[in-house]
Amino acid sequence: MSQTSDRQSEIAVEQAHVDVVYTRVDEMRVEAEAMRRRGDQLAHGARNEAIFEQAAMLFERDVMVRHATQILRTLDAEHEGLVFGRLDDTDGETMYVGRLGIRDVNFDNLVTDWRAPAAAAFYQATAEQPMNVVRRRVIRSTGQSVVDIDDDLLAPEKRPDGMAVVGEGALMASLTRARGDRMRDIVATIQREQDEAIRAPWKGVTEITGGPGTGKTAVALHRVAYLLYRDRRRMGGAGVLVIGPSPAFTSYISRVLPSMGEDTVELRSLGEVLDGVQAAGVDSADVTRVKGSLRMRRILKRVLREPPPDAPTELRITFKGEVLKLDAQDLAKVRRAVQGLNRPPNQSRVDAAEALLEALWRKADSYELGFDRHELITDLGERIDFHRFVVVWWPILTEQEALRLLADRDRLRRAAGRSLSPAELDALVASWADPSAGPTVADVALLDELRVLLGPPPKRHRRRIRAENPNWSTAPRRGEHYDEYSHIVVDEAQDLSPMQWRMIGRRGKYASWTVVGDPVQSSWPDPAEAEQARVSAVGPRAQRRHFQLRTNYRNSAEIFELAAQVVTDVSTPDQLPHAVRSTGVKPSVRVIDPTELADALRFASRQLLDEMDGTVGVITSAGRLASARSMLAEVADDRLSVVDGIEAKGLEYDAVVLVEPTELVTESTTGPRTLYVALTRATQRLTVLTSDPEWP
Numbered sequence: 034m035s036q037t038s039d040r041q042s043e044i045a046v047e048q049a050h051v052d053v054v055y056t057r058v059d060e061m062r063v064e065a066e067a068m069r070r071r072g073d074q075l076a077h078g079a080r081n082e083a084i085f086e087q088a089a090m091l092f093e094r095d096v097m098v099r100h101a102t103q104i105l106r107t108l109d110a111e112h113e114g115l116v117f118g119r120l121d122d123t124d125g126e127t128m129y130v131g132r133l134g135i136r137d138v139n140f141d142n143l144v145t146d147w148r149a150p151a152a153a154a155f156y157q158a159t160a161e162q163p164m165n166v167v168r169r170r171v172i173r174s175t176g177q178s179v180v181d182i183d184d185d186l187l188a189p190e191k192r193p194d195g196m197a198v199v200g201e202g203a204l205m206a207s208l209t210r211a212r213g214d215r216m217r218d219i220v221a222t223i224q225r226e227q228d229e230a231i232r233a234p235w236k237g238v239t240e241i242t243g244g245p246g247t248g249k250t251a252v253a254l255h256r257v258a259y260l261l262y263r264d265r266r267r268m269g270g271a272g273v274l275v276i277g278p279s280p281a282f283t284s285y286i287s288r289v290l291p292s293m294g295e296d297t298v299e300l301r302s303l304g305e306v307l308d309g310v311q312a313a314g315v316d317s318a319d320v321t322r323v324k325g326s327l328r329m330r331r332i333l334k335r336v337l338r339e340p341p342p343d344a345p346t347e348l349r350i351t352f353k354g355e356v357l358k359l360d361a362q363d364l365a366k367v368r369r370a371v372q373g374l375n376r377p378p379n380q381s382r383v384d385a386a387e388a389l390l391e392a393l394w395r396k397a398d399s400y401e402l403g404f405d406r407h408e409l410i411t412d413l414g415e416r417i418d419f420h421r422f423v424v425v426w427w428p429i430l431t432e433q434e435a436l437r438l439l440a441d442r443d444r445l446r447r448a449a450g451r452s453l454s455p456a457e458l459d460a461l462v463a464s465w466a467d468p469s470a471g472p473t474v475a476d477v478a479l480l481d482e483l484r485v486l487l488g489p490p491p492k493r494h495r496r497r498i499r500a501e502n503p504n505w506s507t508a509p510r511r512g513e514h515y516d517e518y519s520h521i522v523v524d525e526a527q528d529l530s531p532m533q534w535r536m537i538g539r540r541g542k543y544a545s546w547t548v549v550g551d552p553v554q555s556s557w558p559d560p561a562e563a564e565q566a567r568v569s570a571v572g573p574r575a576q577r578r579h580f581q582l583r584t585n586y587r588n589s590a591e592i593f594e595l596a597a598q599v600v601t602d603v604s605t606p607d608q609l610p611h612a613v614r615s616t617g618v619k620p621s622v623r624v625i626d627p628t629e630l631a632d633a634l635r636f637a638s639r640q641l642l643d644e645m646d647g648t649v650g651v652i653t654s655a656g657r658l659a660s661a662r663s664m665l666a667e668v669a670d671d672r673l674s675v676v677d678g679i680e681a682k683g684l685e686y687d688a689v690v691l692v693e694p695t696e697l698v699t700e701s702t703t704g705p706r707t708l709y710v711a712l713t714r715a716t717q718r719l720t721v722l723t724s725d726p727e728w729p
C-alpha cells in the first residue's frame with residue numbers, strides 16, 4: 034500500500050476510536066448535568082426544606098454540585114484534541130493517551146490521562162529503551178476530527194505483520210507550525226528529558242535549567258498540571274503560584290494551564306506579586322541593580338526609624354494650669370525607647386502614646402508639682418490635643434507612603450550611610466521624583482519589604498488605605514495568607530534580584546518549588562548575592578534535584594548558530610543547547626545608514642509579515658523602544674509587537690527584526706546576555722538591522 038493510502042486508512046482507524054470516546058463524553062456530560070440538577074433540587078426544592086436542614090444533606094448537595102460542575106468544566110476545557118496518543122506494545126495491547134482519563138460504562142479504559150503513571154511510557158520510551166512499546170503514535174485532531182497521525186517505530190524487530198508506520202515525526206511537525214500570540218501546550222510531544230522533570234517528586238526544590246527554547250517554561254507548566262493531577266489535595270488546597278518576568282509573559286503563557294483543564298493556578302508577574310499593586314514599568318539597569326540589592330534592606334529599616342517628615346518637634350500640653358513640655362531631645366528618646374520594643378511601627382502607636390505619657394509624667398515629677406501619676410496619665414491620655422499629637426508624631430503608614438519617604442535625598446543619605454555612592458543616591462532619588470508615576474517592578478520588592486517592616490495597619494486604618502488606593506480592590510488579592518502557597522514556580526529565575534527572592538520567599542514558607550532559569554540569559558549582575566538570597570528564600574535545607582534540558586526546540590539551527598556566537602565568552606559549552614531544526618534560511622544581517630533606519634525597519638517588518646503566517650517581533654534597546662514604536666505606527670498589524678530586550682524575556686515569535694544589536698549590549702549591566710535573549714526569540718526567521726559594519 035502507498036504511504037498516502039496507509040495514512041488515510043490509519044486515520045480512519047483512529048477516527049473510529051475517537052468517535053467512541055466523544056460518544057462516551059456526551060454520555061458523561063448528560064450524566065453530570067443530571068447530577069448537578071439533582072444537587073440543585075436538593076438545595077431549592079421547597080419540599081426538601083426540612084431534610085435540607087441536616088448538615089449531612091447539605092454536604093452531599095455541595096459535593097454533588099461541585100463534582101458535577103468540575104466534570105463539566107473539565108470536559109469543556111479538554112474537548113479539543115482530547116485523544117492525542119496511542120501506544121502499541123509487544124503483547125499486542127493498545128493504549129490511548131489523552132488529556133483526560135475516560136472509561137466506558139464497563140469501567141474499561143478508553144483513554145488514559147497523560148499524567149497517569151501508565152502513560153509515562155508514551156513520553157519515556159525510546160528506540161534504545163522501548164519499554165515494551167513497539168509503535169508510538171501521535172494523533173492530531175481539529176475539534177473531533179482526526180487530521181493526521183505520526184508514528185515512531187521503537188522496536189522494529191517486534192513489529193507485527195501489517196502494522197502500518199506513517200508520518201515524518203510529530204515533534205518536527207509541531208515545531209514548524211506557526212506560533213500564535215499565546216503559548217500552546219505540548220502534551221502530545223513532551224520529550225523524555227522534559228518528562229523526567231515534569232514527573233519529578235513534588236517535595237523540596239526542583240531546579241530546571243537549560244538554554245533558550247529548551248522548553249523550560251513549557252515543562253514547568255506541565256509539571257504544575259501533573260502535580261495537581263497526582264496530588265490535588267496537597268497542591269490545590271493552598272494554591273499554586275507561577276511567577277514570570279512581565280505581564281506580557283504571563284499573558285503569553287496564560288492559556289497553557291487552562292487548556293489542560295487547570296484554571297485555579299495563580300499567574301503573577303514580578304510587578305504583581307504584592308496584593309493591590311500592578312507595576313509594569315522598569316527602571317534603568319543601574320537603578321534596578323541598586324533597588325534589587327540586599328543593601329536596600331538595611332536602608333529601608335533605617336528610614337523607618339527616623340521621625341516622619343512633618344512630625345512635630347515639641348509636645349506642649351497643660352495639666353492643672355501647668356505647661357508640660359517634651360522638646361526634640363525628649364521626643365527622640367521616647368521614639369528610641371518605643372523602637373527598642375522591636376514591634377513593627379504600625380503596631381506600636383499605643384506603645385508610643387504610653388511612652389509619651391510616661392515621659393510627661395517624669396517631666397511633671399521632676400518639677401515636683403505634686404501631681405498624682407495615675408490621674409495625670411489618665412487625664413492626658415484622654416485628651417483630644419494629645420491624640421492629635423500622637424497621630425502626626427507616630428503616623429500609621431502604608432508601604433507606598435513609606436516608599437515616598439525615600440524620595441527625600443537627605444533622608445535617604447542618612448539612612449544609607451556609606452552604602453550608597455552619591456551617584457547611586459541621585460539616581461534613586463530621581464527614580465522616585467514623580468510621585469504620580471506609580472511603583473516600578475523593582476519597587477514592588479521594596480514595597481513588600483516595607484509592608485513587613487511596618488506591620489499590618491490596625492483594622493480601622495485599612496478603610497482609609499483602600500479609599501486612597503483605588504487600584505487596591507481591582508488588583509489580584511490574596512489577603513493575609515501570603516505564606517501559604519503549596520507550590521511556587523519561578524520562571525526566568527536567573528533574573529531575580531535578592532530583594533525579589535526575599536519577596537517571593539515570604540510566600541513560600543511551607544511551599545515546594547520549581548525554579549526555572551538559564552544563567553547565560555541573566556540580566557542580574559551579581560549572581561552570587563542572588564544565589565545566597567535564593568537559598569534562603571527556598572529554605573537552605575530543602576531537598577534539591579536538578580534537571581538540565583539540552584535541546585533547543587524554538588530556534589532554527591541557523592538562528593541559534595548566530596546567537597551562540599555572542600555569548601561564547603560568558604558561557605560554557607554545556608550551557609548552550611543543541612538546536613534540532615534546520616530551515617536552510619540564514620539570518621539576514623543588514624548594515625544600514627542610521628538615517629535610513631525608519632525605512633529599513635518598516636521594510637523588514639512588512640517583508641516578514643508578508644512572508645510568514647505567524648507573529649513578528651521587533652526587538653530594540655529600551656532607549657530606542659519609543660522611537661521604534663512610532664516608526665512602525667503605520668505598519669498596523671495584530672501580528673506585530675515591538676518590545677525591548679528585557680521585555681522579550683521568555684517570549685517567542687515566528688520572525689524577529691532586531692534593531693541595533695550593539696545598543697542592547699551597551700545598555701545592559703550584563704553585557705551580551707540581553708542580546709543573546711533577543712537573538713533567541715525567533716522560530717523561523719531573523720533580520721538584524723545594524724549600523725555597525727563589523728557586527729557581530
Ligand SMILES: Nc1ncnc2c1ncn2[C@@H]1O[C@H](COP(=O)(O)OP(=O)(O)OP(=O)(O)O)[C@@H](O)[C@H]1O
Nearest residue numbers: 219222223224245246247248249250251586587683
Ligand atoms: N516537546 C516539545 N514539543 C513541542 N514543542 C515544544 C516542546 N518543547 C518545547 N517546545 C516549544 O519550544 C518553544 C520554547 O519553549 P519554552 O518557551 O518553554 O522554552 P524556554 O526554555 O522557557 O525558553 P527561554 O529560556 O528562551 O524562555 C515553545 O514554543 C514550546 O512550545
